[in-house]
C-alpha cells in the first residue's frame with residue numbers, strides 16, 4: 348500500500364493524461380506569427396543549440412524535460428524512462444517535487460534513478476518555495492543537481508483539499524538563493540506570471556524565472572477533480588497563457604534575469620516562438636508525458652530526435668545561429684494576444 352503522497356502523485360499522472368486532449372483545444376502559440384526572411388545567409392552547420400543559462404549552468408539543447416514526478420512506484424518507472432531519454436538526447440531534466448523525501452526517505456529511490464540513468468547530465472532538483480535550507484542542500488547533494496527549481500503554485504495549493512494555505516514565500520526564496528551554490532530557478536506550474544510577479548522575484552535576487560503559463564497541463568482542473576468537497580470550476584481558466592507571460596516578462600527591464608518558458612509547448616515551432624518572445628530555454632512536461640504514457644518509450648525517443656532536428660532547421664530558417672539570437676526575429680500577434688498586450692501596456 349503506497350502512502351497518501353504517493354497516491355496523490357499517481358493521481359496527478361493519470362489525471363494529467365485524462366485532461367490532456369481537453370486542454371489542447373486551445374493552442375495559444377497560434378497567436379504568434381513569425382516573419383519569414385527568404386535570405387538567412389547561413390548554413391544549418393552554423394547553428395549551435397547550446398544555451399548558457401547562468402555562469403555555471405549550460406544546457407546542450409534549448410528544450411528540456413520539465414518537472415513532473417517522483418514518490419511512487421509508477422513515478423520511478425516514468426523517471427527511469429525519461430532519464431534514459433534525457434541521457435540519450437543530451438537534454439536537461441527536472442525532477443518532480445522532492446518535498447516528500449523529508450517525510451518518507453524511501454521515496455528517494457524514485458528520484459535517485461534520474462541521476463543513476465544520467466550520470467553526467469544536467470538535472471534540476473525541484474522543491475516547494477517554502478523548502479528549508481536543509482531540504483534544499485540535501486536534495487541538491489543527493490542528486491548532484493546542477494540547479495534547483497522552486498515551484499510557486501498558489502492556485503494549485505488553494506484548490507487542493509490538503510494544500511498549503513500560507514503563501515509567504517519571497518523571503519525564503521531570497522534566503523535560499525543567497526545560501527545555495529547552484530543556480531535557483533523559480534517556476535510556476537501552469538498559471539503564468541505577470542510583470543508584477545517577475546519584478547518581485549527580481550528584487551528578491553532571483554535571476555532565473557520560468558513563467559510556466561496556461562495552455563498545457565491544467566492543475567486547476569486536475570486538483571478540482573481530486574477535490575470532492577468544494578467545486579473550483581470557476582478557476583479552470585485562471586492565469587496568464589505562456590505567450591502572455593512572455594510578453595509580460597519582455598516588458599520589464601531584465602538586467603541579468605533570464606526567462607524560461609513552459610506551459611503548453613507541443614511542437615518545435617512552439618519552442619522557437621517562445622525563444623522569439625524572449626525565453627532562453629523551454630521546458631516541456633505534459634506533451635512528453637502523454638507520448639510516453641500513451642504511445643510508449645520508442646515514440647518519445649523518436650519525437651525527441653525529430654524535435655532536435657527541426658529546432659535546428661527552424662533556427663537556420665530564421666537566420667539564427669543560436670537560440671538566444673531568436674529575440675531579434677520579427678513577429679506579429681493575433682487579435683486576442685494583441686488586445687491583451689495593449690491593455691497591459693506591453694507593446
Ligand SMILES: Cc1cc2nc3c(=O)[nH]c(=O)nc-3n(C[C@H](O)[C@H](O)[C@H](O)COP(=O)(O)O)c2cc1C
Pocket residue numbers: 359360363413414415416442443444473496497498534535536537559560562563564609610611612630631632633634636
Ligand atoms: C504529472 C505532472 C506532475 C507535475 N509535478 C510538478 C512538480 O512536482 N513540481 C513542479 O514544479 N511542477 C510540476 N508539474 C508542472 C510542470 O513542470 C509544468 O510547469 C506544467 O505542467 C506546464 O507545462 P506543460 O503544459 O508542458 O505540462 C507537473 C506536471 C505534470 C504533468
